[in-house]
Amino acid sequence: MKTQLQALITQAVTTLQQRDDLPAEIHLDIQIERTRDKNHGDFACNVALMLAKQARCKPRDLAQKIVDALPASAMVNKVEIAGPGFINFFMTEGSQRAVINKIIESGEAFGHSTIGQGKRVQVEFVSANPTGPLHVGHGRGAAYGATVADLLAAAGFKVHREYYVNDAGRQMNILAASTWLRYLENCGEAIIFPSNGYKGQYIYDIAAALHQTYGDALRHAANTVLDDLPEDENADGSGDKELYIDALVERSKTLLGEEGYKIVFDAALNSILADIREDLQEFGVIYEEWFSENSLVASGAIDRAVGRLKVSGHLYEQNGAWWFRSTDFGDEKDRVVIRENGQATYFASDIAYHMDKLERGFDRVIDVWGADHHGYVPRVKAALQALGDDVDKLDVLLVQFAILYRGGEKAQMSTRSGEFVTLRQLREEVGNDAARFFYVMRKCEQHMDFDLDLAKSQSNDNPVFYIQYAHARICSVMRQLDEKGLSWQLLDEDKFALLDNEHEQALITTLSRYPEVVEAAALAHEPHQIAYYLRDLANDFHTYYNAHQFIVDEEAVRNARLALIIAVRQVISNGLGLLGVSSPDKM
């Protein structure tokens, strides 16, 4: 409807240009807004205000000219000029009501658009290091990323969801060493666990499974493992935990040999990755691809990326290391890509990864990162620029942390103790639906207070419950209809004239907004718009429900009202679906 009005105004503006009432040069996208106040009609356009200066005439006079030049339309009942020069459109009731049948006919596809024109978008999200289970911070990234991806798909983009698996690098080696030490404990060796090792319960589980499969085959005496290593960090602060753990990793590799080490390493990686995969899948988060960092090494992509930077003169050598001159592209300082010891840094992998993404031919690339990584954005963009790629194809969306509250108190334990709240625990406590909804209820850059008590509550205060309840209520009405031996029939549009009270009008308007909301939410990467919309829709429905009976004796009225609420049910179901939330028939 908006786009149709846009077309009308564009036509009027070109007419004025042909008559020299407006300069030919102007180029403005015409904005049509929903009005807040019914007195201002259904839609408003501020084009006269925007063009007044260029046209060198008063906004209201220009508005009048535009209105006079406006082609006739069956949808428009009345056009008014108001305030400083707004053009207000009053739509015919029939054109508004047409949305009911449109929804019922389109079904699940209602709200989908083609604005994305099939352009290929890659969305990379979560990408947590496979060194332990996902925690609630990752959960927000998961819910947000998955919803943004689904929204883009609904808007007609071709979406590729991807998880970047950091299966290379030092942390993974520390994980492998930690696992091996727990395994040795399992074998009966007396081990002093390193202060910088992974101490979580899940390491014990992996070690136990390893012991079950391989018995004592990977066993080495404790003293051969631990003797002659540098000092670990002691209680008094002496020693160096980093130096110690690195030496321990080297010792593990030496003693186990390439093959044995790989067994331990893969056992830890695969076990944790399988856990993450299952966790996300249960959360309704599905990926097209799990992209291995290691594969970048194997494919030579890292060497290739570094080589390209070297050749183009963006790299220099200093203190035995290779630095990328990212300051040329606005970064705060230059960054190391190849360490003194010849190893590539994580940043080098990331350059190669983003190079690879663009080489794969995506029109847009979206990274969803935790807000703590924001300092990383300039250097990645700098690298893409240095490689001569189009930086504007990359969007980095930063997601702030969520703080859990229970009984008005912070419920999140510190990561220091190794005892953080996992995503799985959260899902078990509040359910997938509430978790998915609450996570995307806020704008991503907003710090979020996650109220666990509210998420669990079965009351109208809980927005998830409130929306799902509306859906279940409609299903219940239909069951009621069935019990009374009645059935519902699709109507011709003119019969919807029977829907003439204020509640019905409000519902119809809200329903017709849905496609606009989906489109806006998709383009702005703002799932919360859907959440707010659904609450509005549910609210309109509940108000209607309280004010009127649907199953009335008069058949035409009954069918019209049922058509309306069936449309409501469809839109609620579509909207919740986009958020990864279920639409129960009964609760």
Place this chain on the structure above:
RNA sequence: GCGCCCGUAGCUCAGCUGGAUAGAGCGCCACCCUCCGGAGGUGGAGGCCAGAGGUUCGAAUCCUCUCGGGCGCGCCA
């Protein structure tokens, strides 16, 4: 110290990218009700949009500064 994000009703947050009288949900106050599906419904109070300048027809929204909160500033990932 430098950089990024945030500051809107008592609380949690929207505000359609510069538009008309700044909105919603809890909480609070006052009435009504127990009806297809529940502790339900209707109305009301509550704001110098952190503060100060600036940009223009017009600012919660854009620019500068100040204050307050979060997060970053490794040859870690």
